[in-house]
Amino acid sequence: xxRIYEVLRKKILAPRIKEMDVYVPQIAKSxxxxxFVIVIxxxxxERTPLTLVDWNRDEGWVRLVFLEVGxxxxxxxxxxxxxxxxxxxxxLGNPTHVEKFGTVVVIGGGVAIAAAYPIARAFKEVSxxxxxxxxxxxxxxxxxxxxxxxxxxELHITTDDGSKGMKGFTSDAxxxxxxxxxxxxxxxxxxxxxxxxxxxxxxxxxxIKAIASLNPIMVCGMGMCGACRVKVGGKIRxxxxxxxxxxxxxxxxxxxxxxxxxxxxxxxxxLKLFLSKYGLGGDTHA
Amino acid sequence: xxxxxxxxxxxxRPPEERIKDFNEVALGYDEKLAIEEASRCLQCPxxxxxxxxxxxxxIPRFIKLxxxxxxxEAYKVIKDKCPIPAITGRVCPQERQCEKYCTLAKLGQxxxxxxxxxxxxxxxxxxxxxxEHAPKTSVGKKVAVVGSGPAGIVVxxxxxxxxxxxxxxxxxxxxxxxxxxxxxxxRLPKKIVYDExxxxxxxxxxxxxxxxxxxxxxxxxxxxxxxAVFVGTGAGHPRFLNVPGENLNYIYTANxxxxxxxxxxxxxxxxxxxxxxxxxxxxxxxxxxxxxxAARSALRLGAEEVHVLYRRxxxxxPARKEEIENAEEEGVKFVFLVQPKGFIxxxxxxxxxxxxxxxxxxxxxxSGRPRPxxxxxxxxxxxxxxxxxxxxxxxxLIPQTTPEIxxxxxxxxxxxxxxxxxxxxxxxxxxxxxxxxxVIEAMGWGRKAALAIxxxxxxNKKI
Ligand SMILES: Cc1cc2nc3c(=O)[nH]c(=O)nc-3n(C[C@H](O)[C@H](O)[C@H](O)COP(=O)(O)OP(=O)(O)OC[C@H]3O[C@@H](n4cnc5c(N)ncnc54)[C@H](O)[C@@H]3O)c2cc1C
Ligand SMILES: Cc1cc2nc3c(=O)[nH]c(=O)nc-3n(C[C@H](O)[C@H](O)[C@H](O)COP(=O)(O)OP(=O)(O)OC[C@H]3O[C@@H](n4cnc5c(N)ncnc54)[C@H](O)[C@@H]3O)c2cc1C
Ligand code: SF4
Ligand code: SF4
Ligand code: FES
Numbered sequence: 103x104x105r106i107y108e109v110l111r112k113k114i115l116a117p118r119i120k121e122m123d124v125y126v127p128q129i130a131k132s133x134x135x136x137x138f139v140i141v142i143x144x145x146x147x148e149r150t151p152l153t154l155v156d157w158n159r160d161e162g163w164v165r166l167v168f169l170e171v172g173x174x175x176x177x178x179x180x181x182x183x184x185x186x187x188x189x190x191x192x193x194l195g196n197p198t199h200v201e202k203f204g205t206v207v208v209i210g211g212g213v214a215i216a217a218a219y220p221i222a223r224a225f226k227e228v229s230x231x232x233x234x235x236x237x238x239x240x241x242x243x244x245x246x247x248x249x250x251x252x253x254x255x256e257l258h259i260t261t262d263d264g265s266k267g268m269k270g271f272t273s274d275a276x277x278x279x280x281x282x283x284x285x286x287x288x289x290x291x292x293x294x295x296x297x298x299x300x301x302x303x304x305x306x307x308x309x310i311k312a313i314a315s316l317n318p319i320m321v322c323g324m325g326m327c328g329a330c331r332v333k334v335g336g337k338i339r340x341x342x343x344x345x346x347x348x349x350x351x352x353x354x355x356x357x358x359x360x361x362x363x364x365x366x367x368x369x370x371x372x373l374k375l376f377l378s379k380y381g382l383g384g385d386t387h388a
Numbered sequence: 389x390x391x392x393x394x395x396x397x398x399x400x401r402p403p404e405e406r407i408k409d410f411n412e413v414a415l416g417y418d419e420k421l422a423i424e425e426a427s428r429c430l431q432c433p434x435x436x437x438x439x440x441x442x443x444x445x446x447i448p449r450f451i452k453l454x455x456x457x458x459x460x461e462a463y464k465v466i467k468d469k470c471p472i473p474a475i476t477g478r479v480c481p482q483e484r485q486c487e488k489y490c491t492l493a494k495l496g497q498x499x500x501x502x503x504x505x506x507x508x509x510x511x512x513x514x515x516x517x518x519x520e521h522a523p524k525t526s527v528g529k530k531v532a533v534v535g536s537g538p539a540g541i542v543v544x545x546x547x548x549x550x551x552x553x554x555x556x557x558x559x560x561x562x563x564x565x566x567x568x569x570x571x572x573x574x575r576l577p578k579k580i581v582y583d584e585x586x587x588x589x590x591x592x593x594x595x596x597x598x599x600x601x602x603x604x605x606x607x608x609x610x611x612x613x614x615x616a617v618f619v620g621t622g623a624g625h626p627r628f629l630n631v632p633g634e635n636l637n638y639i640y641t642a643n644x645x646x647x648x649x650x651x652x653x654x655x656x657x658x659x660x661x662x663x664x665x666x667x668x669x670x671x672x673x674x675x676x677x678x679x680x681x682a683a684r685s686a687l688r689l690g691a692e693e694v695h696v697l698y699r700r701x702x703x704x705x706p707a708r709k710e711e712i713e714n715a716e717e718e719g720v721k722f723v724f725l726v727q728p729k730g731f732i733x734x735x736x737x738x739x740x741x742x743x744x745x746x747x748x749x750x751x752x753x754x755s756g757r758p759r760p761x762x763x764x765x766x767x768x769x770x771x772x773x774x775x776x777x778x779x780x781x782x783x784x785l786i787p788q789t790t791p792e793i794x795x796x797x798x799x800x801x802x803x804x805x806x807x808x809x810x811x812x813x814x815x816x817x818x819x820x821x822x823x824x825x826x827v828i829e830a831m832g833w834g835r836k837a838a839l840a841i842x843x844x845x846x847x848n849k850k851i
Binding site for chain 2: 192195321323324332361375
């Protein structure tokens with residue numbers, strides 16, 4: 103029997119992108135698509151939100167996929183199978199509203215393609231026509247391609263440098279689809295805030311219902327601190343317990359983008375200190 | 389009537405020293421000072437002080453025992469009614485509770501009941517005194533306690549002592565509620581809270597952290613497995629001013645600011661991973677204890693100036709007098725009769741200025757305090773960090789996910805006089821029921837609910 107919070111498996115999907123299965127039966131038991139967990143790597147660690155990418159109720163594990171961008175995600179990346187995390191809480195947030203809409207475009211950018219996977223799967227399971235658009239900076243950073251293909255009726259790929267699929271951003275692929283006459287009933291998106299902003303400019307222009315899964319900075323994850331607040335339709339909303347999904351056409355993206363940069367100075371300082379102690383963890387070549 | 393001696397002052401660290409760190413400000417009485425203060429007590433036969441204490445500590449009795457140097461017995465007397473005296477002795481608003489009713493309050497200075505309670509609790513801890521709990525015979529019933537703040541702590545302790553199998557669920561990674569994430573280390577060292585939580589574990593309470601009831605598991609699930617459920621999820625949901633610019637960077641809610649510092653130890657960044665902004669000119673909005681805690685914490689993070697902006701005047705400030713004095717001694721400044729109208733930011737989205745409406749006092753409002761009325765005049769105030777400490781709503785997660793539990797207009801769970809909610813086998817108490825209360829009020833509710841649960845489950849076997 104694994105111990106609670108034990109890392110069962112770890113896989114490197116792309117440079118600095120890792121997939122990790124963690125034993126937390128109470129979360130696996132109630133997890134639904136669109137929800138997330140808060141992980142603390144060690145006793146001095148930060149409360150780090152990560153999306154639930156997959157789970158197994160019988161075996162009691164949940165799957166996380168993360169990009170190593172700073173100290174918390176690097177600490178997490180250094181955890182080996184057999185070791186335990188300090189804390190995992192969840193599932194948090196409201197599950198994605200899944201029903202048969204008709205044609206649904208699912209957009210995932212960067213590491214968040216993994217977060218789009220359970221959503222595309224859920225939309226597919228209730229017989230939507232699922233068109234997935236996934237994008238990465240470069241071909242070697244593109245993850246979950248085969249998994250996304252397996253749950254989509256159509257799969258479109260973009261890379262910023264053109265090394266795979268269409269050269270450009272996911273929003274460019276969305277425009278191309280719409281120009282060809284596609285009339286989706288829903289566009290669902292997850293990824294870096296600037297990507298979601300670009301996609302929502304398109305959906306706004308074409309008057310398409312659009313949902314975005316937001317990723318603001320969080321602390322508590324339970325409606326107590328307000329760190330995750332965003333402005334949607336002019337109102338303050340808490341992403342952790344009222345979200346994480348909101349009407350993409352109503353989100354104040356510029357404010358979210360500013361708020362994500364709030365600790366840039368401190369993050370850089372911490373990262374430098376961390377790297378001087380531990381180096382890059384040795385798997386950059388992967 | 390004998391001449392009344394003045395109250396023995398509680399030794400404190402000097403302001404210039406204490407604002408450099410987060411260590412405790414008040415040092416507490418030693419044996420000599422405690423006995424001296426205890427000797428002032430008149431041992432009033434009608435015990436007026438006791439009626440000011442929400443859990444009914446036998447105050448004259450424990451004070452008499454201090455006078456006789458029987459500290460261990462004094463400890464047992466307090467502990468009989470109050471499970472966490474090292475905490476209540478430090479944070480109870482005594483001037484509005486026990487000390488308010490002390491006979492000496494009318495004649496001069498009331499007995500320092502809180503300071504004496506704290507002395508006894510600290511003495512007991514230093515001398516390794518544990519209160520033996522009656523060997524429990526299991527009643528064969530299981531109770532789930534949701535939330536590990538003072539209300540939950542008391543329900544869990546009382547029921548465990550009565551022989552119930554108790555499991556406590558806490559969403560955060562450390563149990564204790566506001567005691568660990570809200571009240572700063574310099575007023576309440578966290579070590580003391582951990583000791584009290586360990587006492588719960590010794591009583592056999594099983595504590596499950598990282599469980600958000602409503603998400604990880606629902607109240608319905610709990611009712612399948614447990615005979616009763618107690619909801620003590622507090623009033624930790626921050627309010628906003630609803631004015632333009634409120635989401636600018638470095639405008640914190642007091643909860644976020646204090647949680648980063650207390651729970652996440654951001655003041656030790658980068659040794660700890662959670663960052664916090666260190667503002668130079670800080671504005672704190674509000675006039676309660678939370679505002680004082682935020683202002684004094686900001687000073688300790690190295691702010692050059694901290695200003696508390698309050699919409700009424702000093703006389704109406706809801707904060708404890710002692711905390712206002714402490715803040716002032718440390719250099720916190722106050723600006724009265726102002727109310728934010730909006731926030732202005734720079735091109736990085738960081739707050740730089742607050743627009744303030746000037747106010748004047750009008751007729752009393754529902755709270756009995758004069759209502760602040762805008763004068764029509766607006767001023768601006770420079771600040772590179774703002775902490776919003778205007779108050780809280782009840783935590784919405786359980787009501788949101790359990791419609792059978794009825795709430796009032798303000799989102800507070802409605803209970804009968806003994807803590808029963810509208811949903812059978814579900815009880816509630818503390819801030820989720822009263823809105824923003826105090827530690828000892830939450831404990832008082834916890835005690836009531838524990839008794840109701842015991843009555844319903846075992847004595848009357850109603851359930
Ligand atoms: C609901 C939600 C789901 C998420 N799911 C995933 C996921 O599945 N995979 C993944 O790789 N990332 C995900 N993220 C983002 C992830 O939480 C951050 O990348 C991580 O916290 C960064 O921490 P760090 O210490 O490694 O980097 P830092 O050095 O702290 O920060 C690097 C960047 O991450 C952002 N960030 C920092 N702290 C937080 C925080 N507490 N919450 C959110 N963002 C933060 C900052 O804007 C900064 O730009 C999710 C975020 C949210 C809110
Ligand atoms: C900054 C600050 C300073 C204060 N200073 C004082 C003071 O000096 N003296 C005083 O007497 N009072 C003070 N108070 C008030 C006092 O702390 C509260 O009245 C008291 O803590 C309420 O206790 P409680 O048990 O009802 O709830 P809380 O202490 O709020 O505890 C509730 C707990 O429930 C958890 N929870 C919430 N929802 C869920 C869920 N769905 N599932 C699982 N867990 C959940 C929360 O994480 C929290 O740990 C202060 C409050 C604040 C915010
Ligand atoms: S618990 Fe609080 S109110 Fe009661 S006697 Fe102690 S300090 Fe006073
Ligand atoms: S009222 Fe004051 S003086 Fe009288 S018994 Fe209580 S503490 Fe002592
Ligand atoms: S993260 Fe604390 S309220 Fe959402």
